[in-house]
């Protein structure tokens with residue numbers, strides 16, 4: 233019997249392997265740039281001709297290679313980055329497979345020039361079809377230059393498969409951008425057919441984004457910065473109004489490596505719910521820092537998918553950090569609302585140690601997190617405090633009718649007050665339209681506040697605040713409210729009984745079907761009590777809620793009901809109190825359900841209407 237099996241020659245094996253690693257010119261750009269980063273470069277130039285079909289050149293000022301390494305680097309599984317199996321589970325470099333250069337050399341003409349700083353002369357190597365054709369000394373600058381010519385010259389099927397020049401260059405640009413976002417501290421240029429596409433100086437991330445995407449981006453970015461034991465989250469989300477119809481602006485990086493994750497993307501999508509138009513995708517540049525031992529970058533040959541050991545926790549952190557940032561971002565209209573003088577307040581107050589931000593309502597409170605692990609979102613803005621103390625001139629104290637919204641007014645009065653020149657006279661004249669909107673002239677245009685939504689936010693925050701420290705105040709009903717419930721509803725009510733009691737609802741189940749409610753949160757006016765119970769039942773029985781979100785959801789339901797009450801628009805003191813309360817909330821721009829509370833109409837917009 234004859235034997236049929238034989239080992240493939242190296243060049244063919246490399247060519248096959250190349251099929252996985254190098255799909256198009258952009259893959260070469262990515263691999264070479266990543267090698268330059270791993271080599272510690274602070275400067276990388278990428279030079280492309282004909283969308284990479286003719287030439288891809290990457291020049292770096294990294295550590296360079298020795299004469300021996302310069303030859304060895306083209307061997308398959310030749311790498312300086314992994315020494316033993318353990319290293320695979322604690323990767324700090326981009327590369328680790330040792331197959332990129334072998335793959336490239338199998339399907340293109342490659343010229344390498346490299347010099348280590350310790351050597352006087354460098355080495356020049358030429359590779360063709362995995363064979364070394366030239367190896368000689370060369371005078372060259374420190375670092376490494378790879379020239380890759382005639383890509384896929386010996387794989388016609390692949391070459392013919394390449395798309396138009398503009399498509400292939402778009403892919404190159406995408407790869408270049410991903411690397412550039414991930415490493416703002418490295419200078420980079422991209423040149424195509426002799427013209428410079430990007431010239432990126434060393435910068436901070438925000439500046440790098442602006443340098444890559446354009447000046448307009450500076451105003452679109454909302455910072456994210458959250459630190460936990462498991463993950464550090466940094467970066468930016470893009471304001472919802474700039475969400476685009478494509479997923480082009482979505483970037484996740486872990487330990488500075490670009491990755492894709494529909495799971496984490498969902499965490500962000502959920503946080504943006506209701507804020508972006510149908511069919512638009514929220515933008516983000518999110519950098520996760522995770523212990524390399526707790527991720528697995530090995531799951532995909534082109535390495536854009538990554539496994540996380542603690543993905544559920546990270547999901548929750550991403551979700552709440554984005555929500556928090558969304559609530560905070562609309563700072564501008566708040567400041568404009570009070571004319572120029574109030575603009576000074578935060579700065580004035582910042583210099584006063586007595587008015588260091590106080591812990592107020594933590595609207596990002598997440599019951600599944602321990603109290604002291606929560607590092608952000610607990611601070612009340614100085615500005616809000618300024619309004620609380622001095623704003624709207626309510627020297628007689630907080631308007632009585634709204635007092636119920638204050639969880640602990642005394643606590644705030646005890647705060648020492650900085651000398652701030654701010655009174656009600658600073659407030660521009662406001663008026664109310666259709667019993668629903670408070671309109672106020674501001675320095676740069678008009679500001680409109682959706683009153684019901686403002687109430688919803690205020691009630692939500694005040695309940696959340698008291699709920700965190702104690703059961704919230706409840707009122708006994710003269711006549712219990714009775715409702716006939718389904719089995720499913722009864723079960724869910726029972727399951728959440730303790731939580732509901734803490735939120736002010738006292739009830740018993742009669743004859744297995746009747747819910748008899750004897751006390752409700754005192755924040756609710758009579759006419760909205762029944763609807764609040766309906767809302768809660770709907771939430772807990774018919775919507776899918778993560779366990780950790782139930783408290784938020786029920787409080788949200790109470791707040792939504794509370795907002796249905798009649799607004800005492802005739803009473804200007806009460807209205808002032810309402811606005812005052814609103815600005816005390818950290819997330820005063822959006823309701824807990826992500827509906828806009830404040831809208832500004834700029835002077836320019838008004839002027840445009842007259843054009």
Ligand code: ADP
Nearest residue numbers: 267271305311312327328329330331332333376
């Ligand atoms: P990997 O990056 O997975 O190690 P590559 O085939 O991309 O595999 O590179 C092989 C080796 O060649 C690297 O481990 C590194 O030692 C060396 N190398 C590649 N590019 C450079 C460079 N620009 N500067 C210095 N060394 C390099």
Ligand code: MG
Nearest residue numbers: 263267327332
């Ligand atoms: Mg590599």
